[in-house]
Amino acid sequence: xxxxxxxxxxxxxxxxxxxxxxxxxxxxxxxxxxxxxxxxxxxxxxxxxxxxxxxxxxxxxxxxxxxxxxxxxxxxxxxxxxxxxxxxxxxxxxxxxxxxxxxxxxxxxxxxxxxx
Amino acid sequence: xxxxxxxxxxxxxxxxxxxxxxxxxxxxxxxxxxxxxxxxxxxxxxxxxxxxxxxxxxxxxxxxxxxxxxxxxxxxxxxxxxxxxxxxxxxxxxxxxxxxxxxxxxxx
Numbered sequence: 001x002x003x004x005x006x007x008x009x010x011x012x013x014x015x016x017x018x019x020x021x022x023x024x025x026x027x028x029x030x031x032x033x034x035x036x037x038x039x040x041x042x043x044x045x046x047x048x049x050x051x052x053x054x055x056x057x058x059x060x061x062x063x064x065x066x067x068x069x070x071x072x073x074x075x076x077x078x079x080x081x082x083x084x085x086x087x088x089x090x091x092x093x094x095x096x097x098x099x100x101x102x103x104x105x106x107x108x109x110x111x112x113x114x115x116x
Numbered sequence: 117x118x119x120x121x122x123x124x125x126x127x128x129x130x131x132x133x134x135x136x137x138x139x140x141x142x143x144x145x146x147x148x149x150x151x152x153x154x155x156x157x158x159x160x161x162x163x164x165x166x167x168x169x170x171x172x173x174x175x176x177x178x179x180x181x182x183x184x185x186x187x188x189x190x191x192x193x194x195x196x197x198x199x200x201x202x203x204x205x206x207x208x209x210x211x212x213x214x215x216x217x218x219x220x221x222x223x224x
Contacts, residue, residue, distance in 0.1 A: 101151070102208065108160055
């Protein structure tokens with residue numbers, strides 16, 4: 001069974017940093033691209049970032065470019081999202097998702113709240 | 117950047133009725149990269165349809181997708197109580213993944 005388990009969310013002050021983790025199991029991790037998708041309270045889904053199988057290619061939404069960094073550790077079957085210079089508008093549930101052109105498996109999400 | 121516009125924003129229907137949800141792209145897109153998701157409150161989204169018309173694993177056949185170019189449709193042939201949820205379309209092109217704003221299907 002495919003499992004994606006996010007962790008690392010919490011309350012952080014504006015300008016602060018946080019690192020999210022997503023532990024994957026139940027599939028061959030190196031065979032898949034991985035993504036982060038977020039959802040602000042009461043709002044829709046927004047794609048945040050992508051990383052390819054071996055971490056050599058990454059992509060970001062314009063809203064997070066230069067502030068967020070995606071990475072993966074294929075020995076640990078884990079994908080990360082380092083979030084710096086956080087803003088109030090980054091407040092959201094952050095989902096880890098597996099997939100190429102679409103997202104076929106999702107974690108349950110971790111809540112990030114940016115507030116003073 | 118391609119923008120996906122979903123309509124209607126809210127669809128009020130009764131169990132057993134047919135639901136037709138629309139997703140319109142701001143320019144013609146490759147249908148192989150168009151997907152639909154279902155999301156219930158407090159849950160992660162679930163992939164329903166990929167490549168515009170292919171059902172994902174374990175998705176009931178009352179869900180179907182169609183369309184090409186700029187106009188795509190998700191149809192639920194007969195609404196079951198568990199189908200009341202928010203539905204999103206999504207597209208991928210040139211290292212950019214985009215979602216529509218969602219359609220809420222609510223019980224009338």
